[in-house]
Structure formats: C-alpha cells, structure tokens
Amino acid sequence: MSGEQAAVSAAPAVRPARGWRAPVLLVLGVAAACYLPFILTERAIFGVRLSNMQLLNIGLTQVNLMMITLLGALSLNYLTGIAGLISIGHAAFYAMGAMAGAVFGTQLGLPFPVVLAGSALVGAATGVVAGLPSLRVRGLYFVLSTFALHYIVVFMLSEYQFRFFDVVGIPFEEATLGTFVLDTPLRWYFFLLVLCVLVYVGLRNSLRTREGRAMMAMRDHELAASAAGIDVRILRLKAFACSSAIAAVAGTLYSYYMTNVNAEFFTIDFAIQFVAIIIIGGMGSLAGSLVGAAVWLLLPAVITGFAAQIGSTDSAFGTLLTESKPQLVNLIFGSLVIVLLIFAPGGIAGIGRSLRDRLSVRVR
Amino acid sequence: MLPQVLFSGLALGSIYGLVALGFALVFKATDVLNFAQGMFVVVGAFLAVTAGTQLHLPFALTLMFIVVAAALIGAAIQALLIRPLTGRSMLSIIMVTIALSIVLRALIEIIFGPQPRALTTPMPTGVFIVEGVRISQLHMLAAGVSWLCLGLFALFFRFTTFGLQMRATANGHEAALVSGINVDFVNRVAWAIGSVLAAIGGLFLAQLQLASTELEGIGLLALPAVVIGGLQSIPGAIIGGLLVGLIEQLASSYVSPRSADIFVYTLLLLVLMVRPWGLFGQRELGRV
Numbered sequence: 001m002s003g004e005q006a007a008v009s010a011a012p013a014v015r016p017a018r019g020w021r022a023p024v025l026l027v028l029g030v031a032a033a034c035y036l037p038f039i040l041t042e043r044a045i046f047g048v049r050l051s052n053m054q055l056l057n058i059g060l061t062q063v064n065l066m067m068i069t070l071l072g073a074l075s076l077n078y079l080t081g082i083a084g085l086i087s088i089g090h091a092a093f094y095a096m097g098a099m100a101g102a103v104f105g106t107q108l109g110l111p112f113p114v115v116l117a118g119s120a121l122v123g124a125a126t127g128v129v130a131g132l133p134s135l136r137v138r139g140l141y142f143v144l145s146t147f148a149l150h151y152i153v154v155f156m157l158s159e160y161q162f163r164f165f166d167v168v169g170i171p172f173e174e175a176t177l178g179t180f181v182l183d184t185p186l187r188w189y190f191f192l193l194v195l196c197v198l199v200y201v202g203l204r205n206s207l208r209t210r211e212g213r214a215m216m217a218m219r220d221h222e223l224a225a226s227a228a229g230i231d232v233r234i235l236r237l238k239a240f241a242c243s244s245a246i247a248a249v250a251g252t253l254y255s256y257y258m259t260n261v262n263a264e265f266f267t268i269d270f271a272i273q274f275v276a277i278i279i280i281g282g283m284g285s286l287a288g289s290l291v292g293a294a295v296w297l298l299l300p301a302v303i304t305g306f307a308a309q310i311g312s313t314d315s316a317f318g319t320l321l322t323e324s325k326p327q328l329v330n331l332i333f334g335s336l337v338i339v340l341l342i343f344a345p346g347g348i349a350g351i352g353r354s355l356r357d358r359l360s361v362r363v364r
Numbered sequence: 365m366l367p368q369v370l371f372s373g374l375a376l377g378s379i380y381g382l383v384a385l386g387f388a389l390v391f392k393a394t395d396v397l398n399f400a401q402g403m404f405v406v407v408g409a410f411l412a413v414t415a416g417t418q419l420h421l422p423f424a425l426t427l428m429f430i431v432v433a434a435a436l437i438g439a440a441i442q443a444l445l446i447r448p449l450t451g452r453s454m455l456s457i458i459m460v461t462i463a464l465s466i467v468l469r470a471l472i473e474i475i476f477g478p479q480p481r482a483l484t485t486p487m488p489t490g491v492f493i494v495e496g497v498r499i500s501q502l503h504m505l506a507a508g509v510s511w512l513c514l515g516l517f518a519l520f521f522r523f524t525t526f527g528l529q530m531r532a533t534a535n536g537h538e539a540a541l542v543s544g545i546n547v548d549f550v551n552r553v554a555w556a557i558g559s560v561l562a563a564i565g566g567l568f569l570a571q572l573q574l575a576s577t578e579l580e581g582i583g584l585l586a587l588p589a590v591v592i593g594g595l596q597s598i599p600g601a602i603i604g605g606l607l608v609g610l611i612e613q614l615a616s617s618y619v620s621p622r623s624a625d626i627f628v629y630t631l632l633l634l635v636l637m638v639r640p641w642g643l644f645g646q647r648e649l650g651r652v
Binding site for chain 1: 397454463625626
C-alpha cells in the first residue's frame with residue numbers, strides 16, 4: 001500500500017528541465033496541436049491524402065468532445081488522485097454545469113464568458129455542498145454519498161427541464177466570445193485547446209503550492225497531515241470546490257457544443273466513464289488523464305475502422321462488429337480497466353514511468 | 365389505496381431484501397462493496413431466460429441451473445478478480461466491480477441482443493382480491509420465497525459449522541486464519557451465495573417485469589437498502605430492503621413515479637450524514 005502511494009506521489013514532482021530538450025518538445029507539441037485540426041478537416045498530411053482508415057475514422061468533433069471529457073477527467077483526477085477523495089458521482093457536476101448554462105445562457109441570455117464564469121461559481125458551490133458529508137464520514141461511506149448525490153442532482157436537472165422546457169431537451173444558443181463566434185468545429189478546437197492547456201498548467205502548478213502539497217499529504221496520511229498543521233476539513237472542501245468548478249465548466253461547454261441537452265444524458269455510466277479514464281490513464285497523474293481520454297477517444301474509432309474492414313465479409317465476427325459496436329466498446333473498455341487494475345495499478349502513465357526508469361538506469 | 369401500496373411495497377421490498385442480503389454477506393465476509401450486485405440480478409434473469417425459454421428445461425431443472433450457474437459465476441469472479449486485489453486501495457476494488465458490471469452488461473447485450481425478453485415460467489400469475497386489495501400471486505410467491513431464503517440463511521449461520529466459520533471470518537480475518545479457517549474458501553462461498561441470492565431476485569423481477577439490462581437499476585437499490593439498514597448487519601439488510609420497497613411504492617403512487625428513486629437516495633444521504641453506521645449497524649470507531 002505505502003509503496004504504491006509513494007510511487008504515485010512521486011509522479012507530479014518537478015523534474016529539472018534537461019537543457020534544450022524541454023523547449024524543443026514544447027515547440028513541437030504546440031506545432032502538432034495546431035496542425036492536427038487541419039489534418040482532420042482536410043483528410044491529408046502535408047498534401048498527402050489519407051484514407052479514413054489511416055485517420056482511424058476520427059473527425060474534429062470527436063477530438064473536441066475528447067477535450068471536454070479531458071476537462072472532466074482532469075478535475076476528477078485532481079480530486080481523487082491528488083486529494084484522495086473518491087467521487088463516483090462526477091456527472092452530477094456536469095449536470096450542474098448544464099443547468100447553470102441553461103439558466104444563465106438560454107433563459108437570461110447572458111454572454112458566453114459570463115455564463116462560463118457563472119457555471120464555475122455554481123459548480124464550486126455545489127462542490128462544497130457535495131463535500132459536506134466528508135466532514136462526517138470517511139472512505140466507503142463518502143463514496144456512497146457521492147453516489148446518492150448523483151441521483152439527486154440529475155433528478156433536479158430533469159425536474160428543471162420538464163418545468164421550463166420539454167422532453168426534447170434544453171436548447172443552447174451559439175457560443176460567442178466577443179466577436180469570435182464558435183460556429184465551426186475548428187474554432188471550437190482552438191478555444192478548447194487553450195482552455196485545456198490553461199486548466200492543465202493551472203492544476204499542475206497548484207500541486208507545487210502549499211495547498212497542493214497539503215492535499216497530497218492528506219491523501220497519503222490524513223492523520224500525519226493534520227498533525228502537521230493542515231486543516232484537512234477545509235482542504236477537502238477546497239479540493240471539492242476546485243474540482244467541481246472545472247467539471248461544471250466542462251458540463252456547460254458540453255451543453256453548448258451539443259446545442260441541446262437532456263437530463264437523460266447524465267447517467268451513472270456517464271460518471272463512471274471519468275473514473276475509468278483516470279484509472280486507465282493513471283491515478284494521480286495529470287498527464288495520465290490525457291492518455292486515458294485519448295484511449296476513450298480512439299477505442300470506438302478503431303472498432304468502427306475494424307468493422308468497416310471486416311464487416312464487408314459475411315463472417316460471424318464481421319456482423320458482431322457492426323451490430324453491437326457500443327457493447328463491444330464497453331466490453332473492451334471495462335476489460336481494460338480490470339486488467340490494468342490487477343496488473344498495473346498505476347495505469348498507462350505508471351507503465352510509461354517504470355519503462356522510462358528502466359531505460360534511464362541502463363543509460364547511466 | 366394505502367393497503368394496496370403497502371402490500372406491493374412489502375412484496376417488492378422482500379425481493380430487494382434478498383438481493384441486499386447477498387450484498388451484505390459479500391461485504392461482511394470480504395469488505396468489498398459489490399457494485400456489480402445489480403448486474404448479478406440481470407445475470408440471474410438471463411440465466412432463467414436461457415434455461416426456461418430457450419432450452420425449455422422443466423421448471424425444477426431451471427431453478428437448479430440458475431442456482432448452480434450463479435454460484436459458479438460468483439465463485440469465479442472472487443477467484444479471478446477480487447482475490448488478486450486483496451489489500452489494494454478501496455477505489456481499485458470498487459472500480460473492479462463497476463468495470464465487471466460494464467463487462468457483464470456488454471456480454472449480455474451481445475449474446476441476447478439489446479431487446480428485453482419475456483420470461484415464461486409456470487409460476488402463478490393470477491390475482492385474488494381480499495377486501496378490495498388486489499394481491500398478485502406472483503408477488504406473494506416472491507415474498508414467500510424471499511422470506512424462506514432469509515430464514516434458511518439465518519438457520520445456516522446459527523446452527524452449521526460452516527455458518528459459524530463464515531461469521532468468524534466476518535468478525536476478523538486474522539483471527540479466523542489463526543483458528544485454521546480457510547478464509548479464502550469462505551470468501552469464495554460468500555461470493556457464490558451473494559450471486560445466487562441476486563439471481564433468485566432476478567428470476568422474480570424478470571417474471572414481474574421483463575428480462576433486460578434495465579433490471580440493473582432495480583438491483584442497485586440493494587445498495588441504499590444495505591446502507592440504510594446498516595452495512596455490517598444481516599437483519600439490517602433485510603429491513604432496509606423492505607423500507608426501500610415501501611418508500612418506492614409510496615413515493616410513486618402519492619408523489620410521482622419518477623421521484624421514487626430520489627426519496628430512496630435522499631434517505632441514503634440523510635442516513636450517511638446523521639447515522640452512517642445505519643439503523644442496525646454497529647458504530648465503527650476510528651483507531652489510530
């Protein structure tokens with residue numbers, strides 16, 4: 001147990017930049033991130049046409065949805081991986097963000113940035129309320145309270161939806177930032193990219209503050225942390241407020257991106273997908289959230305690709321692929337979580353870390 | 365109207381109590397909160413569909429098939445998934461059961477298709493009316509079988525050696541190990557029993573409604589039932605199940621059908637805030 005935790009807590013530690021490597025990688029990363037949407041919209045790389053299969057059937061819309069999911073995964077990884085508070089009701093904050101977006105944006109007609117700020121505030125407030133049981137109950141009981149919270153919040157959203165809108169769902173207007181209208185996937189991409197980078201860097205830097213270190217101390221040993229003068233009760237509520245504010249913003253973005261939101265979207269499975277993403281990516285590793293979200297994005301696309309290749313042949317496997325694709329995605333996703341939990345509890349980020357350690361030892 | 369609501373609440377509550385008992389058993393023996401218990405209910409329903417509707421087995425054989433298959437599935441899951449995770453963090457263990465339920469649902473939907481299946485069994489479906497209350501025979505039978513199972517388990521724990529060993533294991537793993545109890549085997553049996561109880565609940569729920577993966581939500585109601593009753597308490601699980609059944613029926617007839625779950629989960633949240641050890645559980649003391 002303690003060994004596992006030590007490995008996790010070592011993850012976000014600052015590594016000294018190794019001379020020229022870090023800036024070069026940064027520039028390459030920015031260039032790749034800026035070029036990616038053009039590959040996906042023009043279906044070509046440097047003028048060379050790519051088939052759908054080579055692009056894994058991924059379009060820009062899926063990448064955008066992945067980035068919105070990434071925000072949710074980052075916020076959950078911050079809460080669970082860094083502060084050690086388990087939430088299996090994280091979709092509740094998404095639903096809260098959707099509701100805040102509907103009130104501020106659709107009903108009151110406020111400008112988009114104000115809506116986002118408002119939903120962050122509403123999310124933070126909900127987070128504090130959701131964190132209140134943590135003052136009284138620990139561990140298992142607290143997990144159950146997030147589970148109960150999920151049902152209550154989603155019920156509130158559906159009551160709200162039926163009171164002011166109808167079964168079809170809550171409509172959302174086009175998002176505009178001043179004169180910049182987010183009307184194409186390409187524009188959304190760059191907006192979301194900036195937002196994701198800001199949240200990622202913000203969270204990563206917050207780990208090096210007093211608060212961030214206190215949270216990791218609280219996760220590793222609550223009693224020792226409070227003996228060291230940390231007020232763990234306030235800290236828990238802070239972690240919750242911060243995490244759920246991000247999740248609520250992600251929920252608002254999701255609603256605006258989908259242009260129509262129904263309370264039925266926010267099932268318990270929706271909440272569980274975030275937990276699955278951070279387990280696959282790596283608990284306590286913010287970069288792991290990105291890896292997990294990428295797996296979440298790629299898996300359905302890869303299976304569709306396979307189905308397109310094999311589905312034309314009349315084999316039983318081909319029909320299985322085409323007919324029950326969502327089930328197959330869930331099957332592989334669930335099995336991946338089980339296998340990683342049993343054999344690699346650090347997730348893909350953990351595997352990567354141990355590989356790198358092994359390699360760097362050999363170099364020395 | 366009220367007696368009618370109370371009757372169906374208690375009848376449904378008996379089934380929840382049965383599923384919740386399986387849940388509590390697994391938790392007591394292995395300290396695992398099994399989020400796949402809802403899916404075990406669905407597995408039971410589809411085992412019944414396989415044996416009764418597809419293989420046309422006689423009803424007695426169908427029952428045996430369900431019990432044996434569910435027990436094997438439960439034991440296999442303990443051996444393959446739960447045992448390797450012994451001593452891991454709580455999230456890992458919870459997540460493995462959640463992932464298991466995702467996998468099981470996907471498998472069932474691939475094998476049987478996403479459409480719900482009707483279950484045909486020779487169980488009585490008639491209704492008789494006592495003083496204006498419509499009493500469905502199936503509800504009566506479900507409640508009767510649930511109470512029979514509950515009684516049998518009470519006797520099993522009280523009077524058999526193996527029941528004693530299970531209670532000892534639940535009380536303290538190390539102490540049980542030292543006394544020469546095969547704790548791993550006891551845990552495996554606990555998982556098998558938990559899975560069988562859920563499967564019997566699934567059989568009745570599938571007959572009352574339809575066999576589909578939607579039954580998972582109903583099976584998951586065992587979770588609030590167990591917590592409200594007290595996580596560590598076997599009678600608490602049964603009474604919690606009855607309470608949840610009553611609340612569901614009362615809320616859906618007097619408030620609105622959609623609000624039924626909310627009353628249950630609000631009560632769960634209240635219990636967690638005020639009395640986290642549940643109505644009948646024992647207060648856990650935090651030790652340093």
